[in-house]
Amino acid sequence: MKKSNEKLRILLKRSLVLFSANIFLFFILVGRLYYLQIYQGEKYAVLADSNRLSTRLLVPPRGSINDRNGVELATNIQNFQALLIAEQTRGSIDNLLQEIAPLLSLSEKDKARIKKDISTHRRFVPVKIKDNLSWNEVAALMINNYRWPGLIIDQGLIRYYPFGKYTAHPLGYVGSVSEQDLQNSDAPLLQVPGFKIGKSGFEKTYDESLRGTEGILKYEVNAYGRIMREIEKTDGIKGSDLDLTIDIRLQKAAFDAFGDEAGAAVVLDVHTGEILAFVSTPAFDPNLFVDGISHKNWNSLRNNEKTPLTDKAVSGQYSPGSTFKIVVALAALEAGIIDEKTTYNCTGRMQLGNHLFHCWRHYGHGKQNLVEAIKNSCDIYFYETALELGIEKIAAMSRRLGLGQVYDLGLENQKSGVIPDKKWKQEKLKAPWQQGETVIAGIGQGYVLVTPIQLVTMLSRVVNGGYAVSPTFIKRKEAAPAEPLGISEKNIALVKQGMFEVVNGTGGTAARAKFKNSDIKIGGKTGTTQVRRISLKERAEGIKKDEDLPWKYRNHAWFMAYAPHDNPRYAVAVIVEHGRSGSGVAAPIASKILEEAIKLDIR
Numbered sequence: 392m393k394k395s396n397e398k399l400r401i402l403l404k405r406s407l408v409l410f411s412a413n414i415f416l417f418f419i420l421v422g423r424l425y426y427l428q429i430y431q432g433e434k435y436a437v438l439a440d441s442n443r444l445s446t447r448l449l450v451p452p453r454g455s456i457n458d459r460n461g462v463e464l465a466t467n468i469q470n471f472q473a474l475l476i477a478e479q480t481r482g483s484i485d486n487l488l489q490e491i492a493p494l495l496s497l498s499e500k501d502k503a504r505i506k507k508d509i510s511t512h513r514r515f516v517p518v519k520i521k522d523n524l525s526w527n528e529v530a531a532l533m534i535n536n537y538r539w540p541g542l543i544i545d546q547g548l549i550r551y552y553p554f555g556k557y558t559a560h561p562l563g564y565v566g567s568v569s570e571q572d573l574q575n576s577d578a579p580l581l582q583v584p585g586f587k588i589g590k591s592g593f594e595k596t597y598d599e600s601l602r603g604t605e606g607i608l609k610y611e612v613n614a615y616g617r618i619m620r621e622i623e624k625t626d627g628i629k630g631s632d633l634d635l636t637i638d639i640r641l642q643k644a645a646f647d648a649f650g651d652e653a654g655a656a657v658v659l660d661v662h663t664g665e666i667l668a669f670v671s672t673p674a675f676d677p678n679l680f681v682d683g684i685s686h687k688n689w690n691s692l693r694n695n696e697k698t699p700l701t702d703k704a705v706s707g708q709y710s711p712g713s714t715f716k717i718v719v720a721l722a723a724l725e726a727g728i729i730d731e732k733t734t735y736n737c738t739g740r741m742q743l744g745n746h747l748f749h750c751w752r753h754y755g756h757g758k759q760n761l762v763e764a765i766k767n768s769c770d771i772y773f774y775e776t777a778l779e780l781g782i783e784k785i786a787a788m789s790r791r792l793g794l795g796q797v798y799d800l801g802l803e804n805q806k807s808g809v810i811p812d813k814k815w816k817q818e819k820l821k822a823p824w825q826q827g828e829t830v831i832a833g834i835g836q837g838y839v840l841v842t843p844i845q846l847v848t849m850l851s852r853v854v855n856g857g858y859a860v861s862p863t864f865i866k867r868k869e870a871a872p873a874e875p876l877g878i879s880e881k882n883i884a885l886v887k888q889g890m891f892e893v894v895n896g897t898g899g900t901a902a903r904a905k906f907k908n909s910d911i912k913i914g915g916k917t918g919t920t921q922v923r924r925i926s927l928k929e930r931a932e933g934i935k936k937d938e939d940l941p942w943k944y945r946n947h948a949w950f951m952a953y954a955p956h957d958n959p960r961y962a963v964a965v966i967v968e969h970g971r972s973g974s975g976v977a978a979p980i981a982s983k984i985l986e987e988a989i990k991l992d993i994r
Contacts, residue, residue: 449606450586451627452548456562456593456601458639459667459866459993464558465594470549471529473520477509479541484509487539494531495521523549523682550587550681554639556674557646560702561637561802561864563592564677580605587681593633593864596801603630636665636866644987645670648980654948654967655703655843656984657862660993661851661953661962663870664860666800667993668963668984671707673699696943697968705805708840709966712918712973713768714949715789715835717853717886720761722788723776724882731885734760737771741830748774748830751919765889766896768917770834777833782824785832786812791876793848794841798862808845811838835918847964850951852876854914854959857883890914891956904952904978906986913985915952917973945969950977954985961988 456465473495480487488502497505501521508518521528524544532544550565552558565587572588573581580586580602589598606627645656645668658668673695679688692699701707723729739755741748750756750770756763764772777785789795795810809815811832813824831837841849844862851860857878891914893899900917948970953962963981970976 449608449624449627450547450580451603451605452629453550453565453587454601454603454630454632456633456635458635458637458642459665460638461634462639464554464635464637464639465550465552465562467548468551470522470547471524472522472545472547473524473528473532474543474545475505475509475518475520476541476543477518481540487542491520491532491539491542494535495524495528497521552677554643555676555678557639557643558637559592559674559677560671560704561592561635561669562677563594564590564680565594566590566680567683590680591803593635593801595803597633601630601633604628634866635864636660636667637669637864638667638991638993640991641668641984641988641993642670644668645984646672646674648983649967652967652970652976652980653697653703654965654970654977655707656963656965656980657704657843657847658961658963658984658988659847659851659860659862661855661860661959662858662873663867664848664851664862664873665866666862666864667961667988669704669864671701671703673697675699702802702804703966703968704843705800705802706842707966707968708806708808708842709947709949710837710839710920711835711841711846712920712947712949713770713834714846714916714918714951714964714973715839715841716765716768716773716833717890717916718789718792718794718849719773719777719780719785719833720765720886720889721792721853721878721882722784723780724761724885725788725878726780726784728779729761729776731761734758735764735769735772735775737769739771741771741774743778743827743830746827748827761885762889762892765886765916766892766899768893768900773833774830777829778826780833782812782829782832785829786810786815789839789849791878792852793859793861794845796845798844798848800844800862800864805844806842808842809838809840836920843964843966846949846951847962850953850964851962853883854887854953854962856880887914887956890916890953893917894952900974901950901952901978903974904950904982906954906982906989909986909989911954911989912956913952913954913982914956915950915978915981917978918949918951919971919973920947920949943969945971948973948975948977950974950981952978952981952985954989961985961993963988 452467455463455467457463477484484506488497488505491497492502505518505520529544532542536542552562552564568581568586568588581588588602589595594601604627607625609623641658645658649670649672653672655672656668656670657666659666675692736758737750737756739750739753751768755771756767756769759767759769759772763769789810795808797805797807816822816824828837832839848860848862852858857876857880858873859876860873891912894901894904894913894915901915904913904915906913946969948967949965950973951962951964953959963984965977965981965984967977967980
C-alpha cells in the first residue's frame with residue numbers, strides 16, 4: 392500500500408511538471424502569435440502582399456521623329472507576336488514546332504532557341520515564337536488556331552522607318568538592349584525583355600527623351616506565380632517627339648539625284664543654318680536592324696565597296712580641290728594681296744625651285760583676273776596668290792569660314808577635317824612647312840581635308856553676306872541672328888561674281904549646272920580631286936583617262952552652289968566619290984537639288 396502511494400505521488404509530480412511545461416509552452420506560443428500578429432502584424436501583412444502581388448513595367452510608345460512639315464520619319468506601327476504557353480499545349484513541343492515552322496519560316500536555330508526558352512521558364516510563362524508577323528502569318532495561325540492550344544498572338548508596337556534608306560544616316564535605328572547598355576544605365580525600362588533603344592543617329596542621341604516614361608501593371612499571383620487577376624494599371628507616358636529641319640521631299644529628291652553614284656549632299660538655309668537635306672549614298676534600310684539584322688544582310692552592307700554604312704556627309708574627309716579657291720580668294724582680298732584688277736599670266740605651268748607646278752589646262756589660260764580665274768578655275772592664279780598670302784592667312788580664313796570644325800549636330804563620328812599650318816605640320820609630322828606645300832594648299836590639295844557639312848557651311852557664310860551661321864537639325868523658334876564675320880561686302884560680291892560666271896559665263900566650268908526650266912540664276916564652284924596618279928606602266932598599257940581606271944582609283948568630284956544668285960536662300964555641297972569630274976557629274980546633281988528646293992519654296 393505504501394509503495395502504491397509512492398508511485399501515485401511520483402506520477403502526480405511528473406504530471407504537474409508536464410502540465411506546467413505545457414502551460415509555459417502555451418504562453419510562449421500565445422506570446423509569439425501576439426508578437427507576430429499584433430506587434431509586427433503590419434510588417435508581415437506587407438510581406439504577404441508582396442508575395443501575393445506582382446508588378447510589371449509597361450513599355451510606353453516611343454516618340455516620333457518628324458520632318459519640318461510634321462511628316463513622320465520614324466514612327467511606331469502595330470507589331471504582332473506569336474507566343475507559346477507550354478502548359479496549355481497538347482502533345483510534344485517538338486511536334487507543334489514542326490507543324491508551325493513552314494507557316495512562320497522557322498529555322499532549326501529558331502526552334503532550338505524556342506525550346507531553350509521554354510526549358511528556362513515556368514510552363515505557364517509565355518515564350519516568344521516569332522516577332523513582327525506579317526498579315527499572311529497572322530491569318531495562317533488564326534485559321535488553324537484550334538489545332539494548337541497554347542499558341543497565342545499578342546499585339547504591341549514596333550519602330551518603323553517609312554522612308555527607309557532616304558533617312559537612314561541622320562535618323563539611325565533602334566535595337567535590342569545589350570549587356571554593355573545595361574552596364575552603362577540603370578534605367579528600369581532597359582530590364583524589360585524585348586525593349587529597344589537607339590543605337591545610332593538621332594535615335595541614339597535623343598534616346599532618353601524619345602523612349603518616354605514606363606507604365607505599371609499590378610496583378611495578383613498564386614503560390615506558383617501564375618497570374619490570377621489584374622489589380623491596377625497605369626499607362627506609360629509617350630516619349631517626346633523630335634522635330635527636324637529636314638524637308639523629306641527635298642531629301643528624297645537629293646538622294647535620287649545621285650542615281651547609282653556614291654557620295655553625299657547637304658543643303659542649308661544660308662541665313663539660319665537649318666539643314667534642309669542631308670544625304671549619304673548609298674544607304675541602307677534601317678528597318679533591317681530593328682529586330683536584329685541577318686548575317687547575310689550585314690555582310691552585304693559591310694563588304695560593299697561604296698560603304699553604305701558610312702555617313703559621308705559628316706565623316707567623309709576629302710580634299711576640297713578647286714572649291715577651296717573661294718577661301719584663298721577671300722583671304723587674299725581681305726589681306727590686300729590682290730584686288731579685282733590683279734592679274735597673273737597662266738602659261739600652264741609655274742616653277743618653284745626645281746619643281747614645276749601645272750595648271751589643269753596644260754596650255755594655260757593666259758592673262759587672268761580674279762573673276763576670270765574663279766570662272767576658269769585657273770590653278771596658276773591661285774598658286775601665285777597662295778605663295779604671296781602664306782599658309783597662316785589661308786588657314787585663318789578657312790577656320791573663320793567654318794572649315795576644320797566639328798558642329799553640334801547630334802551625330803556621332805563627325806570628323807573635323809584638316810586645315811594645315813606650320814604648327815600643325817610640326818606637331819603632326821615633326822617637320823617644317825615648305826613653300827611647295829603652300830602652293831598645292833592654294834588649290835585645295837595636299838594636307839587640306841574637309842567634309843561636305845563643312846564645305847556647305849563655308850559657302851553659306853560667304854553668300855549670306857559674311858555671317859557666321861552654323862548648321863543645325865533642330866528648328867529654333869527664336870534663334871539669335873548670326874554674328875558678322877567682318878568680311879568686306881565688296882570682296883564677297885567679287886567672289887560671288889566669280890561663282891556666277893562659273894555657271895553662267897562663257898566657257899565657265901559648270902555650264903551644265905544651269906537651271907533648265909527656270910530663269911533663276913545660280914552660282915557655284917567645281918572641284919576635282921585626284922585619288923591616284925596614272926602610272927607610266929598603266930599609260931603604256933593603254934590606261935590614259937580617269938574613266939579607264941577601276942572605280943576606286945578615279946578622281947572625286949565636287950560641286951558647291953547657291954541659289955538664287957541675286958538673293959541667296961539655299962546652298963548645297965555635293966561630293967561624288969570617284970565621280971571623275973566636278974563639272975560633268977557633281978554639278979548636274981547639285982543643280983537638280985537646288986532647282987527642287989526653289990520649286991518647293993522651303994521656309
